[in-house]
Amino acid sequence: KNQVEQSPQSLIILEGKNCTLQCNYTVSPFSNLRWYKQDTGRGPVSLTIMTFSENTKSNGRYTATLDADTKQSSLHITASQLSDSASYICVVSANSGNTPLVFGKGTRLSVIA
Amino acid sequence: DTGVSQNPRHKITKRGQNVTFRCDPISEHNRLYWYRQTLGQGPEFLTYFQNEAQLEKSRLLSDRFSAERPKGSFSTLEIQRTEQGDSAMYLCASSLWGGTLANYGYTFGSGTRLTVV
Numbered sequence: 701k702n703q704v705e706q707s708p709q710s711l712i713i714l715e716g717k718n719c720t721l722q723c724n725y726t727v728s729p730f731s732n733l734r735w736y737k738q739d740t741g742r743g744p745v746s747l748t749i750m751t752f753s754e755n756t757k758s759n760g761r762y763t764a765t766l767d768a769d770t771k772q773s774s775l776h777i778t779a780s781q782l783s784d785s786a787s788y789i790c791v792v793s794a795n796s797g798n799t800p801l802v803f804g805k806g807t808r809l810s811v812i813a
Numbered sequence: 814d815t816g817v818s819q820n821p822r823h824k825i826t827k828r829g830q831n832v833t834f835r836c837d838p839i840s841e842h843n844r845l846y847w848y849r850q851t852l853g854q855g856p857e858f859l860t861y862f863q864n865e866a867q868l869e870k871s872r873l874l875s876d877r878f879s880a881e882r883p884k885g886s887f888s889t890l891e892i893q894r895t896e897q898g899d900s901a902m903y904l905c906a907s908s909l910w911g912g913t914l915a916n917y918g919y920t921f922g923s924g925t926r927l928t929v930v
Contacts, residue, residue, distance in 0.1 A: 742923055743924045793919075807857040
């Protein structure tokens with residue numbers, strides 16, 4: 701069964717600190733993996749997208765890594781800001797024309813002053 | 814292009830009433846998806862279209878739910894005889910699919926928040 705598991709479920713960090721969110725997946729055949737940021741009451745916004753051959757992708761203070769062998773990904777946030785408080789969702793797309801994306805349940809990040 | 818647009822942003826309805834939501838995708842995108850998201854959960858797939866054809870429906874899409882994309886552009890999602898359990902955020906997304914492009918440019922709308930009282 702295609703699944704995406706994220707950890708931790710929630711995380712509280714101090715402003716300015718770094719943090720790393722984890723994503724494990726069993727989606728096959730793999731096409732690409734995305735990280736989205738979702739503010740409360742808003743739709744998800746894409747941060748990064750990585751295909752099978754990519755190991756890392758950065759977007760400002762966000763850096764995503766992908767290990768396609770172990771089927772793991774991480775999202776590292778550097779020098780966190782209060783505005784980083786949101787849910788971060790890992791989404792995996794199967795390389796199949798009729799399969800929608802498979803979503804993780806997200807990690808709820810709270811950045812406090 | 815202003816991205817994926819959803820209307821209304823919020824809808825409060827009484828149990829038993831019918832509601833309809835609209836989604837306008839990015840104009841060049843041929844695929845359109847509907848998701849439902851409850852508090853603290855990731856989006857759950859409901860259905861998707863490629864152009865005007867509805868290619869897949871989730872088991873979550875009960876008989877009270879119907880979606881259309883008549884001209885392959887905007888889509889509507891209708892819920893008949895709403896129940897309190899239907900309260901959720903309904904998200905629409907669109908993407909370009911074809912050739913080597915697998916869900917290229919997958920973009921979400923801001924969602925419609927439904928509250929059934």
